[in-house]
Amino acid sequence: MFAEPSRASVHSNALGFDGAAAYAPQSFRVQWASDPWMVAQARCLRREVFCVEQGLFNGDDWDEVDQTNASTRLLVAVSCMAGQPDEVLGTVRIHEALPGTWWGSRLAVRRDWRHHGKLGSALVRLAVCSARAMGCQEFLAHVQSQNVPLFRRLHWAVLDEMDRHGRRHALMQADLAHYEPCANPYAGYVLGARGAV
Numbered sequence: 518m519f520a521e522p523s524r525a526s527v528h529s530n531a532l533g534f535d536g537a538a539a540y541a542p543q544s545f546r547v548q549w550a551s552d553p554w555m556v557a558q559a560r561c562l563r564r565e566v567f568c569v570e571q572g573l574f575n576g577d578d579w580d581e582v583d584q585t586n587a588s589t590r591l592l593v594a595v596s597c598m599a600g601q602p603d604e605v606l607g608t609v610r611i612h613e614a615l616p617g618t619w620w621g622s623r624l625a626v627r628r629d630w631r632h633h634g635k636l637g638s639a640l641v642r643l644a645v646c647s648a649r650a651m652g653c654q655e656f657l658a659h660v661q662s663q664n665v666p667l668f669r670r671l672h673w674a675v676l677d678e679m680d681r682h683g684r685r686h687a688l689m690q691a692d693l694a695h696y697e698p699c700a701n702p703y704a705g706y707v708l709g710a711r712g713a714v
């Protein structure tokens with residue numbers, strides 16, 4: 518179920534070159550996952566990043582927030598070819614823990630697509646903006662310490678610091694004044710090939 522190969526990686530493997538270097542999507546879309554293949558690829562990506570690359574979880578990071586919290590939404594950044602979503606390159610999830618209090622977690626961008634198109638930043642933006650449209654009064658995340666500068670630039674403040682899953686994390690809060698509610702999260706945002714929304 519989770520070994521589904523992406524269309525682009527099939528092309529890359531067959532032609533024997535690196536995906537990010539040779540594969541040139543015309544645009545990207547950041548949206549709530551709307552198809553089973555998006556969920557499957559996002560789950561694959563999370564396992565690749567949080568289990569294999571970072572070793573934070575053993576085997577699978579899918580947990581009760583994914584399985585039992587009715588408010589949980591999975592967001593994806595997808596490449597688009599001919600205007601159609603083609604492949605998941607990034608993901609994050611959001612959930613409401615208490616009325617009005619939302620959390621973001623499991624932010625990941627595929628390794629060969631980091632620093633390319635501001636995919637991580639756009640995922641954070643849609644996470645907070647779509648939660649705001651659902652009544653979010655406070656948006657929080659445990660952010661790995663190496664990513665604190667990125668979140669600061671996105672108007673987040675550090676509230677606390679702690680160790681989680683064997684890594685240093687900061688509890689951070691988004692300044693909601695910088696995040697307009699997004700009421701159409703399945704459409705989300707379109708980013709041009711250079712990353713401009």
Ligand SMILES: CC(C)(COP(=O)(O)OP(=O)(O)OC[C@H]1O[C@@H](n2cnc3c(N)ncnc32)[C@H](O)[C@@H]1OP(=O)(O)O)[C@@H](O)C(=O)NCCC(=O)NCCS
Pocket residue numbers: 566623624625626627630631632633634635636637638639659660661663664665666667
């Ligand atoms: C964190 C992560 C999601 C960022 O994704 P990304 O798509 O590379 O981020 P963006 O392209 O939106 O970054 C925007 C800017 O911040 C910079 N940036 C990215 N990561 C950064 C970091 N850790 N510290 C400082 N700046 C960073 C980028 O270079 C870019 O700079 P620019 O605007 O000058 O070009 C990605 O690095 C990742 O998946 N890391 C592994 C998993 C992880 O750490 N998850 C987060 C858990 S809190």
